[in-house]
Amino acid sequence: MTAESTDTLTREPAQQSAATEAGARTGALLPPLTLGPITVQTPVVLAPMAGITNTAFRRLCRDYGGGLFVNEMVTARALVERRPESLRIIKHEPDEVPRSVQLYSVDPVTTGHAVRMLVDEGRADHIDMNFGCPVPKVTRKGGGSALPWKTRLFESIVATAVREASKANIPVTVKMRKGIDADHLTYIEAGRIARDSGVAAVALHGRTARQHYSGQADWSAIAALRESLPDIPVLGNGDIWSAEDAVAMVEQTGVDGVVVGRGCQGRPWLFGDLQAAFEGREERHRPDLPMVSATLLRHAQMLIPYFDGDERKAMQDIRKHVAWYFKGYAVGSQLRTQLVAVESMAQLEDLLGQLDQTLSYPGADAEGPRGRAGSPKKVHLPQDWLESQELNEVQREMIQAAEVDTSGG
Numbered sequence: 001m002t003a004e005s006t007d008t009l010t011r012e013p014a015q016q017s018a019a020t021e022a023g024a025r026t027g028a029l030l031p032p033l034t035l036g037p038i039t040v041q042t043p044v045v046l047a048p049m050a051g052i053t054n055t056a057f058r059r060l061c062r063d064y065g066g067g068l069f070v071n072e073m074v075t076a077r078a079l080v081e082r083r084p085e086s087l088r089i090i091k092h093e094p095d096e097v098p099r100s101v102q103l104y105s106v107d108p109v110t111t112g113h114a115v116r117m118l119v120d121e122g123r124a125d126h127i128d129m130n131f132g133c134p135v136p137k138v139t140r141k142g143g144g145s146a147l148p149w150k151t152r153l154f155e156s157i158v159a160t161a162v163r164e165a166s167k168a169n170i171p172v173t174v175k176m177r178k179g180i181d182a183d184h185l186t187y188i189e190a191g192r193i194a195r196d197s198g199v200a201a202v203a204l205h206g207r208t209a210r211q212h213y214s215g216q217a218d219w220s221a222i223a224a225l226r227e228s229l230p231d232i233p234v235l236g237n238g239d240i241w242s243a244e245d246a247v248a249m250v251e252q253t254g255v256d257g258v259v260v261g262r263g264c265q266g267r268p269w270l271f272g273d274l275q276a277a278f279e280g281r282e283e284r285h286r287p288d289l290p291m292v293s294a295t296l297l298r299h300a301q302m303l304i305p306y307f308d309g310d311e312r313k314a315m316q317d318i319r320k321h322v323a324w325y326f327k328g329y330a331v332g333s334q335l336r337t338q339l340v341a342v343e344s345m346a347q348l349e350d351l352l353g354q355l356d357q358t359l360s361y362p363g364a365d366a367e368g369p370r371g372r373a374g375s376p377k378k379v380h381l382p383q384d385w386l387e388s389q390e391l392n393e394v395q396r397e398m399i400q401a402a403e404v405d406t407s408g409g
């Protein structure tokens with residue numbers, strides 16, 4: 001049985017067919033998204049998610065609908081040092097076009113080296129820069145969402161990336177949060193700087209670093225950014241759990257496209273729904289349990305080659321997806337417990353085989369928020385970071401030595 005066989009949706013095959021591309025525009029919600037030489041027919045972006053958006057998960061999402069599918073963030077320094085894990089992260093499948101890589105960097109020199117490496121070795125068609133990560137390991141070093149506060153440093157990193165990437169006509173985009181906290185908002189100014197530095201688009205997650213993943217994303221900030229940058233595409237991010245949410249964000253903010261993260265965890269078919277909605281069609285996926293379990297199995301199978309044949313690593317990885325896939329389905333606590341401790345493909349197949357194959361789509365219980373949430377968190381920053389928007393001498397030295405091998409959000 002394939003993942004598609006029990007899906008209640010009649011839909012076109014994977015990817016956007018030429019017919020869809022040509023025909024769909026009439027009722028389309030938005031025109032295609034243009035990023036330099038790249039045209040994204042369905043203006044939907046799979047948000048980079050560390051530990052999630054690897055080749056296996058991107059493949060599943062791509063099979064359901066069109067869009068731009070960004071990998072997990074890779075640390076510029078680790079990439080330049082050719083650490084095996086970083087080279088794994090930037091892998092793409094041969095049919096993955098465009099190849100989208102997200103870079104995390106805190107200093108312009110390493111940024112330049114990393115972008116040059118990607119360009120010279122022909123490893124990317126699109127580069128996204130991460131200025132949204134709120135995790136202490138990153139912000140403590142002035143990186144991620146802490147960085148746009150230092151406007152000149154931010155400008156220098158973005159301009160360097162654009163300069164190096166433009167040598168191969170590769171578009172650079174920036175992904176950021178609203179700011180550090182409500183008193184230190186950075187997004188309007190950072191958007192302007194990024195635009196003036198030549199980025200192809202800016203994406204905004206409507207939360208501050210302090211909010212982490214708590215509360216609700218502020219779509220009015222996304223609308224404000226859209227309005228302040230009339231001349232480049234602005235993409236909105238935060239709390240899109242369904243195709244209807246994506247349409248609502250477009251309507252409420254005027255964005256040129258949406259970026260979807262947690263909403264597709266355990267639901268790669270959301271990309272099919274998003275494509276349908278952006279083309280003005282009503283079809284939505286309502287997967288029954290056999291379809292969900294077939295998709296999870298396929299996900300696990302594809303993780304094995306991603307981890308170079310290491311089945312144990314693939315099983316460790318798939319465990320975190322179990323709760324997302326089965327959200328709302330009456331799987332039973334015993335099976336759930338066994339599934340999140342699965343050790344081998346054989347065991348996974350056996351456990352999935354024990355599921356009640358007659359369970360249909362549970363409705364609202366399978367929808368809605370999933371993944372990280374929680375409460376606001378203290379933002380860990382370098383000493384005296386907020387005192388000035390320029391780096392002081394100590395901070396400058398720290399930045400030069402700072403890049404850590406890290407994973408974020």
Ligand SMILES: Cc1cc2nc3c(=O)[nH]c(=O)nc-3n(C[C@H](O)[C@H](O)[C@H](O)COP(=O)(O)O)c2cc1C
Pocket residue numbers: 047048049050051052072073102130131132133175205237238239240259260261262263371372407408409
């Ligand atoms: C597990 C996880 C990992 C993430 N990793 C990254 C990352 O590597 N780079 C990045 O820019 N954002 C990262 N994010 C943030 C998402 O890209 C996105 O901005 C955020 O989840 C809000 O969008 P959503 O409400 O659609 O999930 C991560 C989020 C999660 C939940």
